[in-house]
Amino acid sequence: MTSSRFDLRGKVAIVTGGNGGIGLGLARGLADAGANIAVVGRNETKSAAAIADLGQRGVKAIAVTTDVTDQAAVAAMIDRVVKEFGRIDILINNAGMSIRKPPHELELDEWNKVIDTNLTSAFVCSKLAYPALKASGNGKVINIGSMMSIFGASFATAYAASKGGIVQYTRACANAWAPDNIQVNAILPGWIDTDLTRGARQQVSGLHERVLARTPAGRWGDIDDFAGIAVFLSSPASNFVTGTAIPVDGGFSVMA
Numbered sequence: 567m568t569s570s571r572f573d574l575r576g577k578v579a580i581v582t583g584g585n586g587g588i589g590l591g592l593a594r595g596l597a598d599a600g601a602n603i604a605v606v607g608r609n610e611t612k613s614a615a616a617i618a619d620l621g622q623r624g625v626k627a628i629a630v631t632t633d634v635t636d637q638a639a640v641a642a643m644i645d646r647v648v649k650e651f652g653r654i655d656i657l658i659n660n661a662g663m664s665i666r667k668p669p670h671e672l673e674l675d676e677w678n679k680v681i682d683t684n685l686t687s688a689f690v691c692s693k694l695a696y697p698a699l700k701a702s703g704n705g706k707v708i709n710i711g712s713m714m715s716i717f718g719a720s721f722a723t724a725y726a727a728s729k730g731g732i733v734q735y736t737r738a739c740a741n742a743w744a745p746d747n748i749q750v751n752a753i754l755p756g757w758i759d760t761d762l763t764r765g766a767r768q769q770v771s772g773l774h775e776r777v778l779a780r781t782p783a784g785r786w787g788d789i790d791d792f793a794g795i796a797v798f799l800s801s802p803a804s805n806f807v808t809g810t811a812i813p814v815d816g817g818f819s820v821m822a
């Protein structure tokens with residue numbers, strides 16, 4: 567009885583940036599619970615490897631090559647997923663990037679690129695998926711924020727702005743779409759070992775050790791740390807949970 571509330575068999579999920587990093591960790595969780603997955607990204611080699619990984623878990627996985635900052639491409643992606651699977655139940659807005667510069671050094675085109683990728687893409691994907699999510703009867707949207715949704719590191723100018731925006735956008739959608747039985751929540755990852763943080767670890771001396779010291783769990787996060795929260799927020803088990811922003815950070819955000 568309890569386990570059926572976490573059962574995602576027959577559901578269809580779109581995971582933007584699902585071809586690597588945290589997105590692949592989220593997609594693996596959904597696939598292990600039975601959901602079919604559309605992986606959205608730009609890099610076809612990474613996407614091919616991701617759908618092979620997901621397919622081994624006994625579900626149907628497809629790759630839809632899409633730049634999420636291109637509205638027409640997102641519309642075509644949504645059409646393709648509906649044609650391929652007949653429905654969309656879960657949308658995870660995970661694609662993201664960062665440009666590490668303080669406010670006085672960041673150029674306008676750099677600001678726009680980060681905001682377009684991290685925040686505007688969530689708006690466009692959610693808006694275009696909304697009719698299918700409503701038709702699902704129990705739609706789920708998960709937006710990926712960050713510790714920078716809460717804090718404001720000096721190097722995270724546009725990144726922090728985009729991730730703060732993700733939380734408020736999540737709350738607005740949760741309010742608007744509750745009558746459609748669509749739940750909208752955000753996940754706020756701590757420091758996770760992915761391509762996104764690899765550059766920072768190489769450039770910023772001592773970062774690796776500082777994260778270990780600052781994180782009560784005493785380790786960096788792994789992409790598979792996201793499987794459980796992905797299943798919970800995608801399943802009927804979370805039907806009374808909406809508008810939240812849940813840290814998955816080994817305690818980073820509660821460390822004094």
Ligand code: NDP
Pocket residue numbers: 582583584585586587588589606607608609610612632633634635660661662663683684710711712713754755756757758759760761762763
């Ligand atoms: P990665 O760099 O490993 O993955 C980012 C993913 O986003 C890639 O799969 C990439 O696919 C995709 N992507 C980026 N831009 C676009 C685009 N324009 N169109 C389509 N896909 C795009 O990063 P993470 O896994 O670390 O990050 C995933 C999310 O988690 C991001 O939103 C990030 O901000 C957030 N996060 C990460 C943290 C960390 O410590 N790693 C901490 C807090 C939040 P492709 O290469 O094919 O374009």
